[in-house]
Amino acid sequence: MSGLALITEVMSWILIVSGSIFVVIGAVGTLRFPDFWSRLHAASITDSAGMILLVAGMCLQAGPTLITVKLLIIGIFLFITGPTSTHAVANAALVTGLRPVEGKGLVGDEPTPLAAEGESDA
Amino acid sequence: MRSIAIVIVLFALWLLLSGIYTTMIVGLGFASSLLVLIIINRMDTRDGDSVEIRFSPFRFAKYIVWLMVEIARANWAVTKTILSRNMSIRQHLFTVPYTQKTDVAQVMFANSITLTPGTITVETEDGQFLVHAVSYSDDDPAAIADMDARITACEIGGA
Numbered sequence: 001m002s003g004l005a006l007i008t009e010v011m012s013w014i015l016i017v018s019g020s021i022f023v024v025i026g027a028v029g030t031l032r033f034p035d036f037w038s039r040l041h042a043a044s045i046t047d048s049a050g051m052i053l054l055v056a057g058m059c060l061q062a063g064p065t066l067i068t069v070k071l072l073i074i075g076i077f078l079f080i081t082g083p084t085s086t087h088a089v090a091n092a093a094l095v096t097g098l099r100p101v102e103g104k105g106l107v108g109d110e111p112t113p114l115a116a117e118g119e120s121d122a
Numbered sequence: 123m124r125s126i127a128i129v130i131v132l133f134a135l136w137l138l139l140s141g142i143y144t145t146m147i148v149g150l151g152f153a154s155s156l157l158v159l160i161i162i163n164r165m166d167t168r169d170g171d172s173v174e175i176r177f178s179p180f181r182f183a184k185y186i187v188w189l190m191v192e193i194a195r196a197n198w199a200v201t202k203t204i205l206s207r208n209m210s211i212r213q214h215l216f217t218v219p220y221t222q223k224t225d226v227a228q229v230m231f232a233n234s235i236t237l238t239p240g241t242i243t244v245e246t247e248d249g250q251f252l253v254h255a256v257s258y259s260d261d262d263p264a265a266i267a268d269m270d271a272r273i274t275a276c277e278i279g280g281a
Contacts, residue, residue, distance in 0.1 A: 028204060
């Protein structure tokens with residue numbers, strides 16, 4: 001194994017292992033956080049750090065091939081759909097009236113009610 | 123002109139994803155690009171809801187690099203919260219004004235907030251977002267305002 005190949009191999013394993021650690025941390029957070037709103041944040045660690053590091057590590061494994069292109073495209077899509085789906089879940093909770101437990105000395109802002117258009121669903 | 127560009131982009135994407143370059147497969151790929159073009163043209167006559175992207179590519183690339191650093195830092199902060207013995211949670215729901223003019227830039231700002239661990243965009247309203255933070259500190263609004271200014275700087279012209 002030549003020097004450059006060895007360096008890529010080591011780099012890619014560092015990326016993949018640290019990405020996996022972040023995925024596990026996200027899972028631990030989902031269990032440890034006390035309520036719905038804080039658990040969403042644990043999931044977003046898996047979404048960002050876990051996803052980015054794992055995709056980068058797999059790109060190094062694949063080398064300069066078409067597989068890397070596909071991985072990058074998957075990464076870009078996850079970069080857009082991950083936060084969008086988190087937002088959808090959070091918004092559904094807000095609309096149904098769930099509110100986070102505010103920290104000490106904080107008062108949460110309320111959403112402005114939607115302009116009623118006949119029977120509003122908000 | 124726009125049709126030719128669409129076919130070229132679709133066909134290039136198809137070539138990148140396929141990896142099998144026999145005459146028949148490539149021909150089928152080209153045919154499917156043309157089919158998509160026909161469908162797109164039909165859809166355009168039905169609804170004119172096209173998306174305008176007005177970004178300076180160079181500043182956008184710079185922003186992505188900055189966002190990556192920001193994501194790394196925020197990840198570290200939330201990781202420490204999760205692994206600490208008594209989690210320092212200070213949840214807060216607060217409004218953040220946005221200054222972007224185009225829809226795409228607004229979506230980008232909202233998604234950037236959500237992508238950074240520790241903050242989630244919960245609701246979009248006229249001129250402001252409702253943001254939830256898990257461990258709110260008094261510097262957070264300033265940090266998000268900084269992000270807002272950076273995305274606005276990526277926009278060219280304005281609607």
